[in-house]
Amino acid sequence: MQEILKALGIADVNPGGFSGTWTGSGKAQTVVSPIHGEALASVTNVTPQEFDAILTKCHHAFASWKLVPAPKRGEVVKAIGDELRRNKAALAELVTLEMGKTLREGLGEVQEMIDICDFAVGLSRQLYGLTMPSERRMHRLQEQWHPLGVVGVITAFNFPVAVWSWNTAIALVCGDTVLWKPSSKTPLTAIACTKIAEKVLRAFGYDPAICSLAIGKGSDIGDLINTDPRVALLSYTGSVPGGRHVGRLVQERFGKHILELGGNGAVIVSEKGDLDIALGSVYFGAIGTSGQRCTSTRRVIVHSSIHATFLERLTALYAKTPIGDPRKNEILMGPLVDTGAVDTMLAAIQTIKDQGGRIVCGGERLPVAGGCYITPCIASVPKDLPMMQEETFAPVLYVLPYDTIEEAIALQNGVPQGLSSAIITNDQRESELFLSAAGSDCGIANVNTGTSGAEIGGAFGGEKETGGGRESGSDAWKAYMRRQTSAINFSGRVELAQGITLEL
Numbered sequence: 001m002q003e004i005l006k007a008l009g010i011a012d013v014n015p016g017g018f019s020g021t022w023t024g025s026g027k028a029q030t031v032v033s034p035i036h037g038e039a040l041a042s043v044t045n046v047t048p049q050e051f052d053a054i055l056t057k058c059h060h061a062f063a064s065w066k067l068v069p070a071p072k073r074g075e076v077v078k079a080i081g082d083e084l085r086r087n088k089a090a091l092a093e094l095v096t097l098e099m100g101k102t103l104r105e106g107l108g109e110v111q112e113m114i115d116i117c118d119f120a121v122g123l124s125r126q127l128y129g130l131t132m133p134s135e136r137r138m139h140r141l142q143e144q145w146h147p148l149g150v151v152g153v154i155t156a157f158n159f160p161v162a163v164w165s166w167n168t169a170i171a172l173v174c175g176d177t178v179l180w181k182p183s184s185k186t187p188l189t190a191i192a193c194t195k196i197a198e199k200v201l202r203a204f205g206y207d208p209a210i211c212s213l214a215i216g217k218g219s220d221i222g223d224l225i226n227t228d229p230r231v232a233l234l235s236y237t238g239s240v241p242g243g244r245h246v247g248r249l250v251q252e253r254f255g256k257h258i259l260e261l262g263g264n265g266a267v268i269v270s271e272k273g274d275l276d277i278a279l280g281s282v283y284f285g286a287i288g289t290s291g292q293r294c295t296s297t298r299r300v301i302v303h304s305s306i307h308a309t310f311l312e313r314l315t316a317l318y319a320k321t322p323i324g325d326p327r328k329n330e331i332l333m334g335p336l337v338d339t340g341a342v343d344t345m346l347a348a349i350q351t352i353k354d355q356g357g358r359i360v361c362g363g364e365r366l367p368v369a370g371g372c373y374i375t376p377c378i379a380s381v382p383k384d385l386p387m388m389q390e391e392t393f394a395p396v397l398y399v400l401p402y403d404t405i406e407e408a409i410a411l412q413n414g415v416p417q418g419l420s421s422a423i424i425t426n427d428q429r430e431s432e433l434f435l436s437a438a439g440s441d442c443g444i445a446n447v448n449t450g451t452s453g454a455e456i457g458g459a460f461g462g463e464k465e466t467g468g469g470r471e472s473g474s475d476a477w478k479a480y481m482r483r484q485t486s487a488i489n490f491s492g493r494v495e496l497a498q499g500i501t502l503e504l
């Protein structure tokens with residue numbers, strides 16, 4: 001453990017702020033691993049005054065960074081990707097130690113960081129604007145994309161490094177600077193990533209404040225980010241109530257935001273689908289990251305003709321789930337992030353029972369000293385169970401029956417969140433209906449693969465209470481730039497649009 005921390009530049013006590021120099025004289029917190037309850041290291045939060053200095057430097061760095069040609073900015077992102085490749089194993093282990101996901105998932109998370117860097121390098125030569133025909137003679141109409149400013153990145157604990165990279169790799173090639181406030185549950189991985197970016201920026205001779213960091217409580221440092229007009233775009237990942245608060249404050253100052261909020265993923269399992277694919281997709285979707293993904297499968301809507309068989313086979317899979325130290329190769333499910341998360345899960349299970357749901361298996365706290373382990377839970381529930389409307393951020397899976405595909409789609413859509421959904425079917429009519437305007441209302445709709453594990457190439461995000469934001473691939477970069485439309489007159493005379501005449 002000490003070797004990993006040392007390799008990533010983590011000391012016993014670490015200042016939680018960076019903008020060219022490391023600062024942090026606020027409250028100290030000890031980071032404890034959910035694997036065994038052992039202390040990893042301490043972090044000192046930034047004070048409001050230190051935060052102001054960090055943002056000032058990050059804002060100042062934008063003035064020169066925006067003038068660096070985009071392909072040159074891409075070279076910096078390429079080097080960050082290379083540095084991540086070199087540190088992949090150590091960073092993945094730190095992710096596992098700090099938040100408890102399995103090492104294979106930690107490695108996948110760091111791979112995602114590398115992938116988005118590669119994507120962004122290509123993007124740095126493709127920040128295209130359009131040229132349109134002008135309605136006026138000898139005129140040209142065009143759009144350009146310019147750098148936006150400081151991008152505030154506020155992240156959740158469950159993807160402690162990938163979400164930063166999704167935002168940062170894109171923001172950097174777009175010419176923006178980044179100010180990161182990570183979850184207070186995962187500050188060490190944030191410090192490790194910032195040190196990697198610092199090393200690369202220094203090697204290129206650029207201002208390291210381009211990738212700044214401010215660790216502190218959401219209710220003080222978070223609110224300073226929400227309300228400061230120097231933060232041109234705020235990319236916020238977290239719960240729905242948090243996003244409602246952030247969105248309101250950013251909107252009040254006419255800032256831009258990307259909101260990536262809670263999900264309530266569902267899989268429709270058709271009787272015309274492959275049962276093994278259904279079982280594998282649902283199983284990993286529900287227990288992966290111990291049910292702590294925004295895209296986790298929380299509901300399975302199963303055709304009534306196969307409901308009993310599906311439930312029986314899934315319960316058998318659950319019974320043999322290897323739970324334990326997530327650093328071990330054979331383990332599929334590690335701990336929850338902290339004891340509070342375990343308590344929340346147990347309280348949710350009690351509510352499910354009170355509302356008429358039947359607990360088929362799981363939901364027992366496992367007695368591992370210092371660890372936050374619990375068995376994954378399946379609940380067989382009526383279609384209108386009120387708890388299903390909420391996102392319980394834990395491995396609790398609702399199984400419910402349907403009779404027609406239209407009913408299944410209505411059940412899938414019948415929650416306030418709209419992030420991720422899937423259908424398992426070999427019937428093309430069903431899958432096309434699911435993907436059509438009459439189908440899933442989510443930002444992600446998959447066929448014959450589960451709700452979690454999105455690839456970086458597509459734009460990621462969801463509708464309704466999930467917030468409507470998009471980040472990562474496709475054309476999500478446009479949110480990180482400002483669009484400028486220009487009409488250029490080379491006619492040598494005055495000509496107004498819409499045919500308006502002007503006598504001089």
Ligand code: NAD
Pocket residue numbers: 154155156157158159181182183184217218219220221222223226237238239240242245246259260261262263293294295391393419461462466
């Ligand atoms: P959370 O809402 O508790 O915290 C998220 C972040 O918000 C943290 O960094 C926290 O410090 C910060 N915060 C708290 N108060 C704030 C304030 N007043 N202003 C600004 N920031 C503030 O969420 P969590 O428990 O860390 O993560 C789980 C939630 O995140 C789940 O709801 C999950 O679905 C969601 N999530 C969504 C996505 C997505 O892409 N849609 C991805 C990951 C997680």
